[in-house]
Amino acid sequence: MTRNELLGIYRKLYASHGPQHWWPGDGPFEVMLGAVLTQNTAWSNVERAIDNLKAAGLMDLQALLQTAETQLAQHIRPAGYFNVKARRVLSLCRFLTAHANLAELNDHELRERLLAVHGIGPETADDILLYAFERPVFVIDAYTRRLFSRLGLVEPDAGYETLRRAFEQALGPDVPLYNEYHALIVRHAKEACRTKPICDACCLKILCDYSNLCFMQ
DNA sequence: TACCAGGAGAAAA
DNA sequence: TTTTCTCATGGT
Numbered sequence: 569m570t571r572n573e574l575l576g577i578y579r580k581l582y583a584s585h586g587p588q589h590w591w592p593g594d595g596p597f598e599v600m601l602g603a604v605l606t607q608n609t610a611w612s613n614v615e616r617a618i619d620n621l622k623a624a625g626l627m628d629l630q631a632l633l634q635t636a637e638t639q640l641a642q643h644i645r646p647a648g649y650f651n652v653k654a655r656r657v658l659s660l661c662r663f664l665t666a667h668a669n670l671a672e673l674n675d676h677e678l679r680e681r682l683l684a685v686h687g688i689g690p691e692t693a694d695d696i697l698l699y700a701f702e703r704p705v706f707v708i709d710a711y712t713r714r715l716f717s718r719l720g721l722v723e724p725d726a727g728y729e730t731l732r733r734a735f736e737q738a739l740g741p742d743v744p745l746y747n748e749y750h751a752l753i754v755r756h757a758k759e760a761c762r763t764k765p766i767c768d769a770c771c772l773k774i775l776c777d778y779s780n781l782c783f784m785q
Numbered sequence: 786t787a788c789c790a791g792g793a794g795a796a797a798a
Numbered sequence: 799t800t801t802t803c804t805c806a807t808g809g810t
Contacts, residue, residue, distance in 0.1 A: 607792040613808055614791090648807040652793085689793045709791050754791055 569721045571738045577719070578745070580777045581752040585759075588751035591699035593618070598627060600664075603695035604656050604687060605647040616646035632661045656687025675703045690728045698750070704741035707750045708732050711757035711766060718771040 591599045592611070598618065605614045620643045621627050626635060641654035663685045664670070670678060678701065682693040690708070697705040708731045717724035722731055739745060757766045 603791090606790090608790065609792090609806090610790045610808070612790095613806095616808085646807060648790090649792090649805045650807080652805050656793085687793065691792065695791080707791085711791070750791085757791085 569716075569734055569738050571740070573721065574735065574738050574749075577774060578749050578752070580774055581756055582748065585752055585755045588748060588755055590747055590751035591695075596700035597629060597664075599700040600660060600696050601627070601657060603692045603699070604660060605644060605653055607649070607653070607656075607692060609648050614647050617644040620644065620646070629661055629664060632657065633665065652687075659686040660688065671701065675705065678703065679705065690732075694732070698743065698746055702743050704736070704743050704746060706732055706735040706739070706746050708735070709750070709754070711753050712750070715753060715757065715766050715771060715774075718766065718768065719775055 591602065593599045593602045601621070602614055602618065605617050618627070624643055626632055626640070626643060632640065635658075637654045637658055640657060641650040644650050644653055644657070647653060663681075667681065670681070673681065675697065679693055679697055682688050682696055683690070688696070694705045694707045697703040698707055708728055713722070713724065713726075713731065716722045716731075717726075722734065726734075739749075756770070
């Protein structure tokens, strides 16, 4: 997987969908909450949960820390897994309160600290690193894995860290590019094909555009 | 009705 | 160590 291959696909996605202006949230704290709430969940459901939090005056670190877990769970109910996510949100809040100097940590140190928080795995940590802390970390999600494996550029069962390093080594550190690229992959997956996420036809379209060989005709 | 969604942690094998 | 199970609402 080369830089030119990745940039070629990026340009096709950008030409097709335009700038995405991610993350769809206001400020780093809302980005971090959204990253937890969207785990295995459609963003439309997360928006309902975020609206509930704002209406209750809970889009605030200290306010959340003073809220009972069971009460928080009811506010974020539309996001699904609400009991699990309430515990994870409060774990994140306690972590943020206990570490006031996070912005001073280097990328690796900050990533390790985030991964040590209950409920924050690789993808959620990288969402937070890229979209809240603006660190050059490429986010790998199910869409990324599915799209690029169908394009034949990565192994479908490759590990998360293997894929992340492959993208980062090929592209080089570039926060604006990582930001837009991940957002475009999600946009493409959600909207390019309405029958099922990233169907073969969509992948073939990208592949055909990319290689100038049309297999669809 | 059944399946899926911008995962992660715990339990089981 | 690897695989499987659990968590749950809302849209299609």
